[in-house]
Amino acid sequence: MNFTGCIIAKNEEKNIAKAISSLQHVCSQIVVVDTGSIDNTAKIAANSNCEIYFKRWNNDFSEMRNFALRFARLDWIIFLDADEVLLPLSMEKYGKIFQDDRVGGVSCIIKNYLTDDKSSFIEHRYTRIFRNHPKIRYRGAIHEQISESIIELGLDIYESDITIEHFGYIDNSTEKKQRNLELIKKELSRQPSDYLLFHLANTEFSMNNLINAKEIFLKILSSRELSTENLELAQLRLFQIATSLNDWKYILEHQNYIFTNRNYEGLKQFILSACFMHRKQWEKSYHCLLAAKECNSSLVEQELLRKSIEAVEKYIDFY
Known part of the structure; x- marks a missing residue:
């Protein structure tokens, strides 16, 4: 497994264990950056054998994500939000894609659930899997993007059906x-x-x-x-x-x-x-x-x- 999983989190004790568990099936390294939790988020991550780092939240999502990337040691990154879950089985058929030198990122299906019973959802695409490269970094303080830096390197973004479930819209304060x-x-x-x-x-x-x-x-x-x-x-x-x-x-x-x-x-x-x-x-x-x-x-x-x-x-x- 040549993947580093990355998560940034703040006060996500209700969700983060599921996010980490979904990454453990495919990631040999998991990096969690805590941006100022006052609950048990960091403790849960530590008990799950993740690497824990701390950085004070500064209203810049890209800076937080790029901070996490500094600690990634493996060839590919999978980035999740703390209220998301990767469906591991959806990755099994893409082994050759991750060996293709022309591919710099993989676009995933983000399934945003709107109700507790999962009966209502909206889907969109986002590049959540990408090469660990010093020039591949997030841009934008909010709704941050990684794709632009991948394309600038002349690399392709492969459109997959790898699925990430997102539960944050159910309880959006x-x-x-x-x-x-x-x-x-x-x-x-x-x-x-x-x-x-x-x-x-x-x-x-x-x-x-x-x-x-x-x-x-x-x-x-x-x-x-x-x-x-x-x-x-x-x-x-x-x-x-x-x-x-x-x-x-x-x-x-x-x-x-x-x-x-x-x-x-x-x-x-x-x-x-x-x-x-x-x-x-x-x-x-x-x-x-x-x-x-x-x-x-x-x-x-x-x-x-x-x-x-x-x-x-x-x-x-x-x-």
Whole structure:
């Protein structure tokens, strides 16, 4: 096993044991950087045979991550957040990739759970596995990126289906959201980018600041800087915001937008069905519900979908 696992953590005693355990299957070295815990985070890590280092938190995620990289001794790095778990079985078929000198990083699927029962989640990609190289380092105070430094070395980033489960969105405190909001705004004032605006809008959305979020999402919809994945999530958020604000006009005007992500498309169809229900257009609502069912979206509660279909069928029969 030629991997060093790295984690930065602060007051993560509820989560860190699972994160460490998931790395132990594939990593011969695990580095944990504690950034000021007052709970048992460091003790749990030490009892798990990890190397523990301490650095005071300074509102710069990249600096914290790069500090951890200084202690990595093996050829490849796997970086997790303390509230994440690597699914080890998903790595088994990629042995040849880690032996390919042209590959500098591996893009993983990050599965962000939104509910305790794992029934609702959003997926995105992130380069979490990369070569241990002195010029491969994180950049950006928040929503830090490693990919740019890999590409600058002329190395490839391989797109894999290696999966990391993230549980941080289930219990995301107001204090944490406010901290992130302030960090993003500070970084934007220093280095404006659509990527940071995207994360600012998502943070505003998570804090239910819907008008602010809507304004920013609309601003970045035509961005060439953002990935298709980011742009689709921005459009999905606008559908969700329109639903919360009863802005049925926006939903109807954009009903022909097709998401490549089936989870997003399923939620859009469900939202569109609600719009047609509001307009008492039962046949159209019914077809949207069937389309949502076909997508089997992780973002749509299936029992609610079933009941909605039954209710609309009754309206159709009645009218």
